[in-house]
Amino acid sequence: MSRVLIVGAGLTGSVCACLLRREMTNRVNIVVWDKSRGAGGRMSTSRSPSDASCTVDLGAQYITATPHYAQIHHSFYEELLASGVLKPLVSLAEGELMKVGDHKNYTAPLGVSSIVKHFLKQSEAEVLFDRHVTHICQKGIRWEACPKGGQPEQFDAVVLTMPVPQILQLQGDVGSLLEGSLRQQLEAVSYSSRYALGLFYQAGAHIHVPWAAKYIADNPCIRFIAIDNKKRNLEPSECGPSIVVHTSVPFGMKHLEEDKDQVGPIILEELNKLLPGLPEPHSIKCQKWRYSQVTSAVAGCPGQMTLLSRPLLVCGGDGFTHSNLDGCIESALKVCAVLKSSL
Numbered sequence: 001m002s003r004v005l006i007v008g009a010g011l012t013g014s015v016c017a018c019l020l021r022r023e024m025t026n027r028v029n030i031v032v033w034d035k036s037r038g039a040g041g042r043m044s045t046s047r048s049p050s051d052a053s054c055t056v057d058l059g060a061q062y063i064t065a066t067p068h069y070a071q072i073h074h075s076f077y078e079e080l081l082a083s084g085v086l087k088p089l090v091s092l093a094e095g096e097l098m099k100v101g102d103h104k105n106y107t108a109p110l111g112v113s114s115i116v117k118h119f120l121k122q123s124e125a126e127v128l129f130d131r132h133v134t135h136i137c138q139k140g141i142r143w144e145a146c147p148k149g150g151q152p153e154q155f156d157a158v159v160l161t162m163p164v165p166q167i168l169q170l171q172g173d174v175g176s177l178l179e180g181s182l183r184q185q186l187e188a189v190s191y192s193s194r195y196a197l198g199l200f201y202q203a204g205a206h207i208h209v210p211w212a213a214k215y216i217a218d219n220p221c222i223r224f225i226a227i228d229n230k231k232r233n234l235e236p237s238e239c240g241p242s243i244v245v246h247t248s249v250p251f252g253m254k255h256l257e258e259d260k261d262q263v264g265p266i267i268l269e270e271l272n273k274l275l276p277g278l279p280e281p282h283s284i285k286c287q288k289w290r291y292s293q294v295t296s297a298v299a300g301c302p303g304q305m306t307l308l309s310r311p312l313l314v315c316g317g318d319g320f321t322h323s324n325l326d327g328c329i330e331s332a333l334k335v336c337a338v339l340k341s342s343l
């Protein structure tokens with residue numbers, strides 16, 4: 001039985017774990033470590049501190065499938081629709097960007113993190129949070145992964161699914177494997193940066209706007225607003241309303257090194273100018289997305305990069321494809337193909 005560590009409980013890591021379980025049953029012991037306190041990564045859904053039924057998607061908002069991906073990832077979409085994790089999008093978005101025509105749009109009624117949780121559950125992996133991997137060191141035919149403040153553990157193979165700049169920050173033997181062109185390829189990967197603000201309201205509060213989501217073209221601070229419960233087509237009686245705001249990328253870049261507690265009020269002030277008369281939220285969460293969406297992926301979008309074959313150390317994630325559900329599935333499929341041929 002091979003012991004495989006997947007670093008990252010985001011979408012790529014969770015699909016990887018699920019595929020490994022299905023395709024290598026009884027041959028792998030799958031362990032997932034994430035530095036956060038919960039699953040989702042950039043598909044994160046945050047709960048109101050005072051009302052667990054009031055949630056907001058702070059990262060990814062909608063799942064959009066092009067005809068090409070709807071066809072080649074048909075089984076994944078079927079599975080998510082059959083289990084109720086995805087539902088066809090019925091709420092309306094105002095402004096450009098929402099893909100229409102032959103594209104299929106979906107929403108996750110329980111929040112986007114439910115997509116990640118679905119695959120993690122299917123994987124039956126041992127999933128541990130608050131495990132921030134700092135070092136990966138080769139120990140003979142195995143890898144030793146060291147979590148911050150915790151005990152190192154050994155694995156037969158390690159999969160890294162975090163954003164590429166965070167792979168480059170790993171200490172131990174990863175640096176020496178990244179000589180020459182591999183390092184250059186990884187250093188060329190870039191991401192946009194933005195902030196997200198989640199606002200949670202008391203049950204019964206009303207947000208009087210005629211849309212579920214809106215793209216804003218001409219505001220230097222705010223790029224996107226969604227009435228999150230409306231976007232997910234939830235009845236107001238099912239939860240208190242919530243709003244998510246995404247800033248523009250220029251705003252995100254300008255304030256990148258500032259404290260999010262200082263940036264949150266700036267975004268809130270701008271929101272109140274755009275939507276005057278909003279009720280007072282009972283709590284607010286500000287999230288800095290230093291690595292939001294990939295603007296330049298690894299050349300050729302290979303889906304994975306093998307840093308060493310024996311013991312296997314392989315990287316995946318949207319940095320090796322593109323930033324959406326299909327990009328992550330594509331990467332997870334490529335990573336799993338490498339694992340299957342190696343273990």
Ligand SMILES: Cc1cc2nc3c(=O)[nH]c(=O)nc-3n(C[C@H](O)[C@H](O)[C@H](O)COP(=O)(O)OP(=O)(O)OC[C@H]3O[C@@H](n4cnc5c(N)ncnc54)[C@H](O)[C@@H]3O)c2cc1C
Nearest residue numbers: 008010011012035041042060061062133162318323324325
């Ligand atoms: C604001 C925003 C809006 C978006 N909108 C959409 C959208 O509408 N539709 C869409 O399809 N996609 C959207 N995306 C993109 C989508 O969210 C990402 O492509 C996808 O979630 C990436 O998944 P991943 O698993 O590759 O990486 P991540 O989700 O980043 O997962 C990596 C995980 O690794 C963990 N990690 C990092 N370093 C370490 C470490 N050293 N040790 C342990 N754990 C570590 C992180 O905590 C994280 O959970 C959006 C993203 C953002 C940020």
